[in-house]
Amino acid sequence: DGGITQSPKYLFRKEGQNVTLSCEQNLNHDAMYWxxxxxxxxxxxxxxxQIVNDFQKGDIAEGxxxxxxxxxxxxxxxxxxxxxxxxxxxxASSRDYEQYFGPGTRxxxx
Amino acid sequence: xxxxxxxxxxxxxxEGEDVSMNCTSSSIFNTWLWYKQDxxxxxxLLIALYKAGELTSNGRLTAQFGITRKDSFLNISASIPSDVxxxxxxxxxxxxxxGKLTFGQGTILTVHP
Numbered sequence: 001d002g003g004i005t006q007s008p009k010y011l012f013r014k015e016g017q018n019v020t021l022s023c024e025q026n027l028n029h030d031a032m033y034w035x036x037x038x039x040x041x042x043x044x045x046x047x048x049x050q051i052v053n054d055f056q057k058g059d060i061a062e063g064x065x066x067x068x069x070x071x072x073x074x075x076x077x078x079x080x081x082x083x084x085x086x087x088x089x090x091x092a093s094s095r096d097y098e099q100y101f102g103p104g105t106r107x108x109x110x
Numbered sequence: 111x112x113x114x115x116x117x118x119x120x121x122x123x124x125e126g127e128d129v130s131m132n133c134t135s136s137s138i139f140n141t142w143l144w145y146k147q148d149x150x151x152x153x154x155l156l157i158a159l160y161k162a163g164e165l166t167s168n169g170r171l172t173a174q175f176g177i178t179r180k181d182s183f184l185n186i187s188a189s190i191p192s193d194v195x196x197x198x199x200x201x202x203x204x205x206x207x208x209g210k211l212t213f214g215q216g217t218i219l220t221v222h223p
Binding site for chain 2: 050
């Protein structure tokens with residue numbers, strides 16, 4: 001089945017640790033995105049990549065980093081510099097304007 | 111700052127009732143998308159709109175791209191319990207980077223059997 005996978009579903013980390021969230025897609029989409037979702041808020045764009053080896057900052061990139069070495073993969077690292085990392089993280093991909101989302105990873109940092 | 115106003119923020123309805131929600135902005139949009147999100151899951155694309163005035167249906171769902179290109183509407187007819195969830199509008203503002211979407215805050219829908 002074609003789709004987007006994110007792993008793990010739940011992730012727990014201690015404050016001060018970097019953590020990497022996985023996102024893989026087999027839809028052959030060129031563009032991939034990372035969003036953050038907090039309770040009562042819409043989705044906020046962290047980073048996006050329109051092609052392999054290229055990515056751009058979104059609206060809330062501070063404290064995050066990404067890489068795009070393969071078309072299928074777009075991992076997100078939440079660094080210790082991110083002041084409020086606890087959130088629901090969503091990965092998406094698109095061929096044109098329609099974005100398709102993965103199931104999300106809920107990150108809790110204590 | 112927020113560029114999309116989605117309303118209402120929440121709705122409590124009886125099974126069988128029709129539902130209407132909308133998104134408005136001061137910006138002009140080239141694309142409108144409507145998503146549904148179940149608790150703890152990723153949003154699922156329901157309907158995509160690409161032209162001003164376009165009216166598109168997906169089963170009991172109907173969405174419209176406003177004539178002014180600054181708004182969009184989603185209607186759900188004859189609601190059922192599985193319609194429960196959060197509905198988001200999203201759009202691409204004219205002149206913004208390819209693929210960059212702006213999201214509404216969401217409408218939380220509760221359906222009482």
